[in-house]
Amino acid sequence: MKPIEPVMIPDDETVARWRSDFPIFRELIHGNPLVYLDNGATTQKPSAVIDAQRDYYEHANANVHRGVHELSQRATDAYEGARERIARFINAARAEEIVYVRGTTEAINLVAQSYVRPLAKPGDEILISAMEHHSNIVPWQFVCEQTGAVLKVVPIDDSGALDVDAYRQMIAERTRIVAITHVSNALGTINPVARMIEAAHARDVPVLIDGAQAVAHLPVDVRALDCDFYAFSGHKAYGPTGIGVLYAKADRLEAMPPWQGGGDMIRSVTFDKTIYNAIPWKFEAGTPDISGAIALAVALDYVNAIGSETIGAHEAGLLAYATDAMRAIPHLRLIGTATEKAAILSFVLDHVHAHDVGTILDQYGVAVRAGHHCAMPVMQRFGVPATVRASFALYNTRADVEALLKAMAHVQEVFGQ
Ligand code: PMP
Numbered sequence: 001m002k003p004i005e006p007v008m009i010p011d012d013e014t015v016a017r018w019r020s021d022f023p024i025f026r027e028l029i030h031g032n033p034l035v036y037l038d039n040g041a042t043t044q045k046p047s048a049v050i051d052a053q054r055d056y057y058e059h060a061n062a063n064v065h066r067g068v069h070e071l072s073q074r075a076t077d078a079y080e081g082a083r084e085r086i087a088r089f090i091n092a093a094r095a096e097e098i099v100y101v102r103g104t105t106e107a108i109n110l111v112a113q114s115y116v117r118p119l120a121k122p123g124d125e126i127l128i129s130a131m132e133h134h135s136n137i138v139p140w141q142f143v144c145e146q147t148g149a150v151l152k153v154v155p156i157d158d159s160g161a162l163d164v165d166a167y168r169q170m171i172a173e174r175t176r177i178v179a180i181t182h183v184s185n186a187l188g189t190i191n192p193v194a195r196m197i198e199a200a201h202a203r204d205v206p207v208l209i210d211g212a213q214a215v216a217h218l219p220v221d222v223r224a225l226d227c228d229f230y231a232f233s234g235h236k237a238y239g240p241t242g243i244g245v246l247y248a249k250a251d252r253l254e255a256m257p258p259w260q261g262g263g264d265m266i267r268s269v270t271f272d273k274t275i276y277n278a279i280p281w282k283f284e285a286g287t288p289d290i291s292g293a294i295a296l297a298v299a300l301d302y303v304n305a306i307g308s309e310t311i312g313a314h315e316a317g318l319l320a321y322a323t324d325a326m327r328a329i330p331h332l333r334l335i336g337t338a339t340e341k342a343a344i345l346s347f348v349l350d351h352v353h354a355h356d357v358g359t360i361l362d363q364y365g366v367a368v369r370a371g372h373h374c375a376m377p378v379m380q381r382f383g384v385p386a387t388v389r390a391s392f393a394l395y396n397t398r399a400d401v402e403a404l405l406k407a408m409a410h411v412q413e414v415f416g417q
Helices: 012-020 047-059 070-089 104-116 138-147 164-170 193-201 250-255 290-306 308-327 354-363 376-382 398-414
Strands: 098-101 125-129 150-154 175-181 207-210 229-233 244-248 266-269 274-276 332-335 344-349 369-371 387-391
Touching (some): 047 070, 047 290, 070 098, 070 290, 104 244, 125 138, 125 164, 150 164, 164 193, 175 193, 193 207, 290 308, 308 344, 354 387, 354 398
Parallel strands (some): 125 150, 175 207, 207 229
Antiparallel strands (some): 344 387
């Protein structure tokens, strides 16, 4: 048997080197060094990504797929080359299975409107979970309103783990799609998506995975998972905002009608009949985010060069350290304590609103998210209006955790706790 190679946990010097790739850390926030713990909302960008966008505009800016001139060729080559690198990053079988979209939200809406809506009949079911982000709830509610389909919600337990037994039982004859998050943005829970996809496929139900919180933090192999659809956003994976990916198996894309009409998604147009372009371009109407796509590939190359396992191991170390320390704070309750967790730490303080905590932490340069995290049903499940969320990325350090703890001590002073 091949020995399993141990994942290297990076030393402080290595992490400091990664951190120096991100120019934002030269910023001072209210006179303090930046402690950026809002990575679940968006990650910071390495110079390589920022340079790639600048480089594109300085040396290759033109529209794609339409010019005969040199710049248009450069833009098209870079844009399509990026698609190939993105496909390799998630181990898609073909570059054509990568559809550029604005982000996870648009990817899920595309599947909802173009794949599920034409299939769904009154009484059909769409299966999601109780820990979904609004962008994996509301698009399905649209489809339910449009078709008479019904939304079914798999429950979660008090730790924030999905009830897998209930899930298995809820996959039914009339389930048209399972749409589940890989990692919960509000709780950090990592769902056992491989097993869940297998269970759905055993009943011929296709599966969409919301990978917004996963791609930058753990290895994602869409072929090993065998998911039908996988959605993610560039900006949560060290890439620019405004660009994201819908991965879909080629046969699913072939079966889907285009969603938006316009330039580039057609092969020919007359007033009587329009013939659509091949996949994936039939889903990419209009001038796309060319520099964004190119820079997203650079971001994923950056992640790949470090290694998703290494990043995951580093972040797991930070999570364990921060979790132990936060548990010792009086009147603090962690929300989301599943065994399988990504580096997201949600918490509430008795009698103190999350926004007040976030505002005080900001005074010390500590950026966290405070609110419902676009997951109001999760807040309802745990009986809180909002949480404070610290979420980690590859450039975070133990010193960042210590800065958070120090700033939390100030919060407690202010509120007399
Ligand atoms: N799903 C999850 C789990 C998320 O965390 C987010 C972003 N917070 C989204 C979907 C939506 O991503 P975007 O806003 O980039 O479309």
